[in-house]
Amino acid sequence: MKKRMRSLVSAVLAVSMTMAMTACGGGSSATTAAAPETTTAEAAGSAAAETPASGGAYTYSGPRLTLSGADSTGQMYAAAATIATTLGNAIEGLDVDATTSSGSNENALNVHNGEVELGMCSGDAAAAAVAGRGKFENVGPCEDIVCIGAVYASMSNWIALKSSGYEFLHDAKGGTFGVGPAASTTEVSALVGLKAAGITEENSKFQNVTLGDGADNVCNGTMTAAAAFSGPPVGAQLNASVTKECVWLGFTDEELDAVIAENPSYSKQVIPAGTYNGQDKDVPTFGVKTLVICNASADEELIYNLAKALHENAEDMIAGNASLAPLGNPSFMCNELPILLHPGAEKYYKEVGLLK
Secondary structure, three states: OOOOOHHHHHHHHHHHHHHHOOOOOOOHHHHOOOOOOOOOOHHHHHHOOOOOOOOOOOOOOOOEEEOOOOOOHHHHHHHHHHHHHHHHOOOOOOOEEEEEOHHHHHHHHHHHHHOEEEEEEEEHHHHHHHHHHOOOOHOOOOOOOOEEEEEEEEEEEEEEEEHOOOEEHHOOOOOOOEEEOOHHHHHHHHHHHHHHHHOOOOEEEEOOOOHHHHHHHHOOOOOOOEEEOOOOOOHHHHHHHHOOOOOEEEHHHHHHHHHHHHOOEEEEEOOOOOOOOOOOOOOOEEEEEEEEEOOOOOOOHHHHHHHHHHHHHHHHHHOOOOHHHHHHHHHHHHHOOEEEEEEEEHHHHHHHOOOH
């Protein structure tokens, strides 16, 4: 398997940033996306392949691909670097560059415009882009944005001291809660979760704090619980669990149903036991899947093989980047997605039995 210096650098970046990650920014089952007649992404999508998608070795002979991530210090770029390395090493003739960007919204727009071939995108941003909502109101529906697969989930991580005896977020009602930076995805998700748990500003106190300050305040006893909306383990909370005995607060199934009713882009997730020091059981929570997206016009055989490479190399990617742990459950990649799968990706997932 070919090894490139650029890929090795990306891999090192991905590993080194995993422990320092902070917050970054589905719904119905995936179905086939119909490709539009023409888009500006077709140049990359027309790459020649020498074998059928469903058999034999595949060789890519098209142009270099770009996978747009986010800020170079964050989780999304680290994941993009790991994925770019994996794809480049798994597929003969393929070069993939992980690049920085402002994040999900920019990536969705650039995939829609054909400025990049691949992008990392949180599920809520992808759904908004496809529907033409929120930041995409002036652009209109970007229905040519489709998914190759989900690779990790930003989850609602609520940390408290183990001495509190709390198990669920609702147990902490009446306390002081760190809800993340103002207008952040952590604050948005924290307020939804608190509402579902019956916690309001009438019966409790909310404070905007950074993720690091929130974890520190819990440890020093000045805050009851603090949120982080990110792929676990969240670096600040992991560090806190080294110095103090901590617990992560979950939600009941009924509360999670209320969260998803409030924001259908969220889905039920689990923080696996052992993610943090002293965490001895799974924590039921919610989150949003982060996707690898492309344009619906992209070549079906290429996308088939990109999906295949992600699925077959999941264990190696997890070893290099802990935030990609959800890939250990193969169905995570292709089920309950907020936008449609590319036809090539859907074909692969059906062939290996992950989709009916």
